[in-house]
Amino acid sequence: MERVGIIGVGQTKYEREKRETFGEMVYEVVKKALDDAGITIEDIDNVVTVSNDFWDGRTISCMAVADASGAYGKDTSTVEGDGAFGALYGLMRVLSGAYNNTLVVAHCKGSESYSSAITNAAFDPIYERILGIDAITSSALQAKRYMTKYLLNEEQFAKVSVKNHKNAKNNPFAQLPLDITVDDVLNSRMLSDPIKLLDASPISDGAAAIILSAERQAKEVSQNPVWIKGVGYCSDAYRIGDRDLAEPNSLRRAAKDAYKMASIENPLKEIDVAEVYDAFSYQELLWMEGLNFCRSGEGGKLIDEGVTEMGGELPVNPSGGVISAHPVLVAGLTRIIEAVLQIRGDAEKRQVPNAEIALAHGINGMCGQSHCVWLLGK
Amino acid sequence: MTIYIKNEIDLKRGYKTMDWKEDVKEMVYQGRIKVPYTWSVGEVGSRFFIELRDKKKIWGDKCPRCGTVFVPPRKVCSKCYSNIGEWVEVGTKGTLLTFTVVRYKNNLQSRDAPFAYGIIKLDGADTGLLHLLGEVDLEQINIGMRVEAVFGEDRKGEILDIKYFRPLKEA
Amino acid sequence: MGNRVGIVGVGQTHHRSKRSDVNGQEIINEAVSRALAGAELTIEEIDAVVIGNMDHFEGINYVDMWSVDGSGGYMKPIMKVTTGGTTGSTVAAAGYYQAASGLFDTVLAIGWEKNSESDTSAAIATCANPILERETFAGAIGPLAAEYSMYMKKYGATEDDAHLAAVRDHNNGANNPYAHLRKRVTLDDVRNSPMLAYPIRLLDMCPRSDGACAVIYASENKARKITDTPAWVVTTTTRHDYTHFGDADWTIMQTLEEASKAAYKKAGIKDPLHEFDVMELYLPASSCAVKWMESLGVCERGEAPELIREGVTDMDGELPVNPSGGVICTNPIGATALIRVAEAALQIMGKADKRQVPDVEKALATGFGGCSWSDVMVLSSSKPR
Numbered sequence: 001m002e003r004v005g006i007i008g009v010g011q012t013k014y015e016r017e018k019r020e021t022f023g024e025m026v027y028e029v030v031k032k033a034l035d036d037a038g039i040t041i042e043d044i045d046n047v048v049t050v051s052n053d054f055w056d057g058r059t060i061s062c063m064a065v066a067d068a069s070g071a072y073g074k075d076t077s078t079v080e081g082d083g084a085f086g087a088l089y090g091l092m093r094v095l096s097g098a099y100n101n102t103l104v105v106a107h108c109k110g111s112e113s114y115s116s117a118i119t120n121a122a123f124d125p126i127y128e129r130i131l132g133i134d135a136i137t138s139s140a141l142q143a144k145r146y147m148t149k150y151l152l153n154e155e156q157f158a159k160v161s162v163k164n165h166k167n168a169k170n171n172p173f174a175q176l177p178l179d180i181t182v183d184d185v186l187n188s189r190m191l192s193d194p195i196k197l198l199d200a201s202p203i204s205d206g207a208a209a210i211i212l213s214a215e216r217q218a219k220e221v222s223q224n225p226v227w228i229k230g231v232g233y234c235s236d237a238y239r240i241g242d243r244d245l246a247e248p249n250s251l252r253r254a255a256k257d258a259y260k261m262a263s264i265e266n267p268l269k270e271i272d273v274a275e276v277y278d279a280f281s282y283q284e285l286l287w288m289e290g291l292n293f294c295r296s297g298e299g300g301k302l303i304d305e306g307v308t309e310m311g312g313e314l315p316v317n318p319s320g321g322v323i324s325a326h327p328v329l330v331a332g333l334t335r336i337i338e339a340v341l342q343i344r345g346d347a348e349k350r351q352v353p354n355a356e357i358a359l360a361h362g363i364n365g366m367c368g369q370s371h372c373v374w375l376l377g378k
Numbered sequence: 379m380t381i382y383i384k385n386e387i388d389l390k391r392g393y394k395t396m397d398w399k400e401d402v403k404e405m406v407y408q409g410r411i412k413v414p415y416t417w418s419v420g421e422v423g424s425r426f427f428i429e430l431r432d433k434k435k436i437w438g439d440k441c442p443r444c445g446t447v448f449v450p451p452r453k454v455c456s457k458c459y460s461n462i463g464e465w466v467e468v469g470t471k472g473t474l475l476t477f478t479v480v481r482y483k484n485n486l487q488s489r490d491a492p493f494a495y496g497i498i499k500l501d502g503a504d505t506g507l508l509h510l511l512g513e514v515d516l517e518q519i520n521i522g523m524r525v526e527a528v529f530g531e532d533r534k535g536e537i538l539d540i541k542y543f544r545p546l547k548e549a
Numbered sequence: 550m551g552n553r554v555g556i557v558g559v560g561q562t563h564h565r566s567k568r569s570d571v572n573g574q575e576i577i578n579e580a581v582s583r584a585l586a587g588a589e590l591t592i593e594e595i596d597a598v599v600i601g602n603m604d605h606f607e608g609i610n611y612v613d614m615w616s617v618d619g620s621g622g623y624m625k626p627i628m629k630v631t632t633g634g635t636t637g638s639t640v641a642a643a644g645y646y647q648a649a650s651g652l653f654d655t656v657l658a659i660g661w662e663k664n665s666e667s668d669t670s671a672a673i674a675t676c677a678n679p680i681l682e683r684e685t686f687a688g689a690i691g692p693l694a695a696e697y698s699m700y701m702k703k704y705g706a707t708e709d710d711a712h713l714a715a716v717r718d719h720n721n722g723a724n725n726p727y728a729h730l731r732k733r734v735t736l737d738d739v740r741n742s743p744m745l746a747y748p749i750r751l752l753d754m755c756p757r758s759d760g761a762c763a764v765i766y767a768s769e770n771k772a773r774k775i776t777d778t779p780a781w782v783v784t785t786t787t788r789h790d791y792t793h794f795g796d797a798d799w800t801i802m803q804t805l806e807e808a809s810k811a812a813y814k815k816a817g818i819k820d821p822l823h824e825f826d827v828m829e830l831y832l833p834a835s836s837c838a839v840k841w842m843e844s845l846g847v848c849e850r851g852e853a854p855e856l857i858r859e860g861v862t863d864m865d866g867e868l869p870v871n872p873s874g875g876v877i878c879t880n881p882i883g884a885t886a887l888i889r890v891a892e893a894a895l896q897i898m899g900k901a902d903k904r905q906v907p908d909v910e911k912a913l914a915t916g917f918g919g920c921s922w923s924d925v926m927v928l929s930s931s932k933p934r
Contacts, residue, residue: 053631054604057411060918062919076787078630096649118610121609122614128508131538141478141508144476145476145497231652233626233628237617239456241505366614416666416667417573420570422575458592
């Protein structure tokens with residue numbers, strides 16, 4: 001595989017009820033990514049936008065950002081799903097040999113939509129939707145299954161929330177930097193057992209963009225591209241009743257493929273920093289099992305032992321994670337951007353020293369049906 | 379109606395606010411998309427609902443290749459992609475795989491919070507069925523408990539023909 | 550550089566106005582099963598899946614996730630791409646790039662739609678800017694009608710020129726067992742069909758259909774093992790236009806012109822009329838069958854009416870267009886442009902049965918959609934350089 005680098009990144013500050021329109025947010029991050037790469041829009045030969053008609057309240061939602069993304073007159077396409085999948089498609093377009101500098105941009109304004117109705121529409125219209133199930137209640141079913149099968153407790157979930165909100169204090173783009181305790185989490189309002197308000201990610205608005213470039217081009221335009229070492233993605237069964245929700249099998253497969261490509265044998269040891277999609281606190285623990293940072297059921301041990309704290313063996317979510325800012329569709333791309341900043345040494349107050357291999361993770365669908373794993377390095 | 383652009387990007391000085399914007403209060407446009415939908419249930423699903431409606435029976439189907447018994451039934455095996463032809467009646471009793479007690483309200487939910495969702499593995503099935511739990515002390519639900527389907531009186535051929543699952547009172 | 554890629558199998562449903570016997574996942578399965586059978590492959594041999602449709606036509610969010618029960622995507626890499634009317638060709642391009650990337654040997658591309666399940670016009674109207682244009686814009690016919698009116702005035706084309714193209718496509722569709730509308734029509738039938746929006750009549754316009762299409766792409770080494778006659782992908786290109794309707798120039802089909810020019814350049818095509826043996830074009834109305842031939846460089850500006858009148862694009866003409874009956878016979882929107890690619894591939898593979906054009910070596914397929922987006926894909930019987 002030809003080497004592909006990420007040569008520029010840009011993100012907005014994530015906030016609830018941002019005043020900017022979709023187009024304005026997209027323009028802001030595209031401009032930032034171009035400036036970061038030191039190139040202009042003329043140097044971009046194709047654009048992948050990421051949007052979703054439900055979240056945007058608009059059919060053919062990609063139309064609304066065609067001009068703001070700088071795609072006019074260029075080849076373009078649109079991925080509907082998490083931004084990490086949009087980035088994957090961008091990567092494949094570069095690898096196909098058809099394109100050089102590829103821009104990937106995602107946007108979402110959760111505050112302008114009705115999350116329960118939109119995530120309810122992801123469930124089967126014939127057998128499930130009428131029950132009123134949504135992202136929070138289905139995730140609660142998963143959390144309950146997970147903690148019962150492997151004997152985890154709510155304190156362990158709460159510790160993830162405490163750690164990540166604390167990390168967010170070092171990230172100027174995060175929405176919820178918080179000084180909270182385990183008791184604060186445990187005493188916050190119960191949404192759906194065992195998920196409490198502080199176990200859940202917020203409603204967020206924002207946008208993010210990256211620029212990918214094949215080695216042949218990347219070295220010309222960028223001083224220090226961050227190289228893509230491995231990728232993998234995979235989907236589990238659709239219905240949550242068809243899956244054992246305590247077993248992230250599709251993540252295991254995606255991670256295996258990515259590790260193989262990057263020649264990683266011991267992820268806990270070889271990876272220096274990870275940004276994972278913790279839409280709810282329990283997910284960070286469950287996804288770490290899927291990522292093979294530990295064995296099944298041992299996710300709680302990693303948080304108990306401080307392995308994933310900033311000074312630990314494998315810091316997870318130095319940015320504060322998705323629990324500190326959750327622009328749907330954007331969040332996976334944000335994880336990639338944070339991983340890029342870590343490898344470049346540009347992560348400022350949230351920098352993990354000497355990060356050489358970083359992992360970024362995106363999810364799609366309900367209860368982590370589909371996962372996408374990226375490994376980045378120098 | 380105009381939406382004003384808040385930031386102008388100045389390459390040298392970064393992002394700055396322009397003076398005239400201080401007088402502008404942005405407007406937000408309210409909209410609602412209402413499009414009528416129908417969803418074909420298909421032959422397999424229709425039989426499932428007819429049996430539920432007319433006979434209060436729950437049917438699954440069994441993949442000839444991997445042997446998985448699916449509830450609700452499906453035409454093609456979700457796992458090994460074989461065509462499924464064999465119908466299997468499963469029990470109206472089953473085991474609770476997981477549950478949650480919902481404490482917040484919204485207009486999509488089919489009953490008022492607090493109430494409980496569960497995923498139930500019916501006897502004879504290999505997959506779980508997402509449904510509601512009822513006639514139960516919300517603080518006494520536990521994974522692994524035995525439950526049974528309670529059918530509605532006025533059944534229409536939909537998943538809520540099963541009103542909910544309740545704890546099984548063993549005879 | 551990337552792998553060369555060939556299309557090694559295609560499958561589609563028998564398209565109908567309403568398929569109430571199957572749900573969405575099942576209609577997808579029909580197309581996929583036929584594609585696999587045609588290529589003599591099993592689902593285990595598919596490395597990745599890409600799927601597309603339009604969200605608001607069925608009201609199902611995260612369709613790629615939902616589709617897994619029908620697409621065979623269980624424990625496989627799957628993603629969704631979507632761009633409105635061009636969704637089918639967007640899926641086609643994604644299948645190609647994914648297989649060319651070297652990450653996968655075989656990629657299954659799926660387009661589908663069950664238009665009968667919603668109010669399509671209501672759903673389409675929400676593509677307009679909600680603040681500025683949604684209240685005033687309605688459906689797809691108006692702009693196409695206005696466009697042809699301008700064209701008739703400028704070049705002396707007639708309503709009959711468009712009707713002739715409608716007769717061509719409808720009669721071709723009668724040879725296609727998968728087509729939704731398969732009734733032979735005469736020029737008088739078209740002339741006498743109800744007026745929808747001057748100058749477009751009912752038989753000039755595409756229907757809305759329930760259907761699905763699947764296309765299997767394979768990298769060079771794998772393609773050779775699967776079939777002796779892959780349809781090689783030479784190149785594919787996308788161009789698109791404005792965000793607001795008022796920004797567009799409606800007198801020309803600029804994006805199709807730009808996309809085809811760019812594709813011809815990459816494919817080394819200088820004389821499309823003589824170098825292509827067949828075209829499967831996304832023509833939403835018969836008026837486009839006239840005017841857009843000029844945008845495709847098949848003839849000079851203003852010459853298209855004569856091209857149609859002389860039968861150049863008929864089945865026995867120099868450059869047959871839409872042997873399948875095209876979009877005015879079949880239109881499951883998310884699948885429509887992928888069907889163009891599938892039909893073009895069948896022509897190259899020599900598997901188009903009663904609609905086969907003899908000895909096809911080069912074929913063009915196009916997609917059109919959500920606000921002047923144009924996609925083109927060039928296929929060839931010989932391996933690209």
